[in-house]
Amino acid sequence: MNVQLTKNHKLFITLSLYALQGLSVSSLGVVWPDLRHTFGMPLEAVGTLITVSMVSHLLASFNNGRFLNRFSMGQMLFAGTLITTVGLWSMALAPTWLLLILASFISGWGAGILNPSLNTIAAEDKRPKLMHWLHAAFGIGASIGPLVITWLISMGFSWRTGYWLIGGIFAFTAVLFLATISQWQSTIKNAVAQSTNPKTAVTLRQALTRPIIWLSMLFFLLYTGMEVTVGQWSYSLFTEARNITPVQAGLWVSAFYGSMTAGRILWGWFNLTYASWKIHTSLLGVIIGAGLLWLNLGWTGEAAVVIIGLCASAVFPMMMSGTSRRVGEAFTTHTIGLQVAMASIGASIVPGLAGLVAGKWGLEVIGLFVLGTAVLLTFVHQWTEHAQTAPKKIAHTAKRAKKHAI
Template sequence: MTIRQKTAGKAAIALSFIAFISLGMPDGLLGVAWPGIRDTFSLPLDALGLLLLFSTAGYMASSFFSGFLVRRYGIGGLLGLSCSLTAAALMIYFLSPLWYLLLPAVFLGGVGAGAIDAGINTYVEKHYSERMMQWLHASFGVGVTLGPLVMTAGIALTGQWRPGYLIVSLAQFALAIVFFTSLHSWQKDEPADQAREHREKDAAIGETLRQLRALLSMLMFFIYTGVELGLGLWSYSLLTISRGVRPEIAGLVTGSYWAMFTVGRILAGWYTRKMSVRTILYSSIGLALAGTVLVALNPGIWLTIAGIGIIGFAIAPVFPSLISDTGNRVGIRHVSNTIGMQISAAGFGAAVVPSLAGVLARIYGLEVIPLYMMAALALLFLSILISRGHKA
């Protein structure tokens, strides 16, 4: 490998990390901004679900066609286009006088996010090590940690939620320019002969759908991603509306949830080498359940904050651990089909689980949310137990 190739490779992985930071920042904005958006447009509490559904539709559409898009535009060009779309969507948030204009905006943002997510994951998986993949997902946590902090600062300084979207929109536009001007940094895709030979023995999609473990895998990702995003979205509303916590403190707590999530992902790069996947999954979910008990009992603000941080730290390694354990659950012939099904289920869960939390909160009050998340985590634990006990 030449010096130029090595330099380009380092630049590409740095750009990949930056791309995932940019992917996380918009996700972190909404949870803090939502009470203000509700007040501005006089919306019911569960209207958040409509935004999540539109976002998920855009995300799933672009991620499904990401292979074609990468071949058509290259990974650098795709990142530039995706960041441009996300920046435009956030600018609509800043400017929109009407609630219904936010729906196409959030769809547009979902399209940009889905292309970034699928494109970068594919690129890093092909060209870099598993540890680098762990760092990549930790960088998403950096972005989703910064999002609430930016929004909280904007609200504290101006009393409005819109400036936070303006700041991140301008940052996304700047990143788009960086990606467009660094197209030479990305390695060209090469045929993966070994992977192709391996996939020749893959099962048909219909056969995979008849496997209970494959269906349970979809359920796991549906629940997990919904819980991860749901806690990040609803913690701010729970603390400010239901428990009277000052907005600036609640914003910091929401940021700390994602910060602990990021720390958990970073540390996972080391301790996953010394622990089995089963041990990681059971201990992570068990610790997350303990955190939700603390939040539900509400023994005091500081213990509640500790509970939220514990949940973020605990669940961090669950997603990559479930991905890496796919072959053990379903068998090698079903891996390719199952991974695609899992990612689709994750996107669907990210919309449905937090949306249902909003419906329940409107009916029973916001204090139902930690109980709901506790039940979801228990169901996730049970589905893993059943999956490991059932013969494919």
């Protein structure tokens, strides 16, 4: 099979695959009631599935740079879609809870390969819009997933049908990547390979010795944790602490995700490139929104989530696309994998911490928690910028001193 892909074909495939990732992730919440009854599991057992999937996702993401040093981008995409297919179809077939957990681990591993690989493709692209649209596509997929699964279940199909369907789409993309495997190359990897000896390629251990990379990891942990905290806790805050009707609260939460997706489409349309002042401006908007969420001044207390979503929408894509600029091309593939892994950790730890704080001081503290996280995030970003520019300033000063000495 000889399939030739144009640049626009690759753009469409990349965005569609990331949307499919979002669709897959968001489906669990809808299938869980039927799934747990199939295996006779309690409500809280969903935490086991999520944890197992997250651990495998982290392991694969942490090793993304190592994998890309050994395999081509085409091989990574083929392997990621194939493994995800096996995991999803295994979930559809699983006769026991233990085998379902194993299938969840396999599916998470496939996602852990695809997520940083797709972000690497977007980071390498000369058009900044791709990174914004990539994450907008994930949001669109995450919105469509529950609708598709709900429709299937309402039509009388089993929850297993959903996994057969999503796995089938991943299987199709796996065949597509197999047919075009040589056409997917990492430009960063090629540039590094041409300028360095393959035997001396940067290792994960070397990457972890650089403070700038640790700061980038911390940034993504805090940012994703803050974003997920707003999404997970706003509904409870509005309904239980502010006596807003469930329908209205649901609309506000949907508006939060909608504003974030719309923002990423908008910023992509304007080809918003990475710049420190743009990150600071976006975070300032998030701080204002978080302040309004905390102060709860009339309707602005709820509309604040829309402000947060719109202002935060550009942060993740811009920071991810600016990875090479911050850490250098040689460390980019490792760093992207580490950032994706830390984002997953943040999505679990930070909302959990917010829950502990809310359990002790009440749900109204959620706004203050988000505000504090946004302020801390701003300081971490400033620290990251300082760590990036400090070596250049030292080198420039040394060069001037040497020139004057001569």
